[in-house]
Amino acid sequence: MKISAKGEYALRAVLQLALDHHRQEVTSMQEIAQSQEIPLKFLEQILLTLKKAGLVGSKRGNAGGYYLAKGPDQITVGEVLRITDGPVMTLACISSPMGCERQTRCFFHPLWQEVNSTVEGIIFSTTFADLCGRPRGYMYYI
Amino acid sequence: MKISAKGEYALRAVLQLALDHHRQEVTSMQEIAQSQEIPLKFLEQILLTLKKAGLVGSKRGNAGGYYLAKGPDQITVGEVLRITDGPVMTLACISSPMGCERQTRCFFHPLWQEVNSTVEGIIFSTTFADLCGRPRGYMYYI
DNA sequence: CAATAACCAAGCAATTTAGTCGGAATTAAC
DNA sequence: GTTAATTCCGACTAAATTGCTTGGTTATTG
Incomplete structure (x- = not known):
């Protein structure tokens, strides 16, 4: 399970949009890039592919x-990751349409x-609604 | 979960050694390379690292x-994969010793x-004993 | 019409991947 | 003790992937 920088950025970008979802405005790339520490022009590419995939919309x-095309409770981490990083499991044995020809x-x-x-499960x-409303790791409340 | 060619070859090589484990002889790289369709010189590298890691022995x-240093029931898929492909999960958030500094x-x-x-579980x-003595996928017994 | 933003296409340096090349050291058999 | 088979070792390399950057174009608002 290797998650690329691209994938991680995409997740953080969508997370930001999910956090901003309650206010009824769009979030500019600038804002996302700054609050999530993502290189602006790289983020641009990422958001564009997310848009093509129908996950986010833009003005x-x-x-x-940008804004989320669906509610944060309708977008899963898996969806985002599949768009940016491709299939979860990449191995000839699994991904080939033939299945396994070789015995071993x-x-x-x-x-x-x-x-x-x-x-995948x-x-x-x-x-992203789950992520937002979940106690985070390594946080101590006094 | 991306498994590299190196990782897949390593698994297949160890599998071959596991299959040959009952006879009390070593298996040459040639044999492994041929029966598992692995480029010989690449296999050489792989077996060498597996040896350094103490998983296999050689004559x-x-x-x-080569031969298995332990019984097939003592070697797990995870062990092999960690040697050749590194940690299962590679993400700054997980692998950094600090944990997560950034909030998000x-x-x-x-x-x-x-x-x-x-x-990992x-x-x-x-x-490899499990793998050898397990019904394989896409096999139909009449 | 000017500023601000999303859109789009290419290019590019560094890293990783998937090997190859050439030889040295070791052992068994003859 | 020579030869053939084999592991061991280090360097090299071509191709792909990754992680961006550059340089624009187009649309919208004030």
Whole structure:
């Protein structure tokens, strides 16, 4: 499970939009880039692909910006990650349409299936609403 | 969860050694490379790192080869993969010794912890003995 | 019309990946 | 003790991927 910088940035960008979702305005790339510490022009690319995928919407021109296309409870971590980083599990044995031709690959097949479906089970059921309204790790309240 | 060619080859190589484990001889790289379709010189590198890690042993010279340092029921898929591909989960939030300094990263921390420990739970409990004596996927018995 | 923003296409340096090349050291068999 | 088979070792390299940057164009608001 390797998450690229691109993937991490995408998640943080969507998180920011989720946090800003209650106010009825768009959030500019500038704001996202600053509050989430993401290189602006890289973020631009990322938001564009997220838009093409229908996850976010945008308003152009002055006072423009981005917004979530769906509610934060309708967008999962898995969705975002699949758009930016591709399929969760990349292995010839799993991803090839033929399945496994080679005998020995099939020794591993059931294992990868299990790993894949387990991970997908987690990340495709975790929404950004879940993330926002969840106690965060390593935080101590006095 | 991206498994590199190196990682996949390593798993297949160890699998071959596990399959050959009952006969009390070493298996040469040649044999492994041929039966598992692994480029010989690449396999060489891989077996060398597996050896340094103490997973396999070798016998040099004529009629030499490799053997498992432990029984197939003592070697897990996770062990092999960690040697060749590094840690299961690579993300600043998880791997940095500091934990998360940035606030927003911590939104994701519990999620990554869960994914990480779940995947590790699977691959570090699956041994090569398990793989060998398990019905393989996509096989139909008449 | 000027400022502010999203949109778009390319390019690019560094890193990683997936190997290859050439040889040295070791062992068994003859 | 020479030869053939084999592991060991270090360097090299081509291609792909990653993580951006550059330089614009187009749309919207005031």
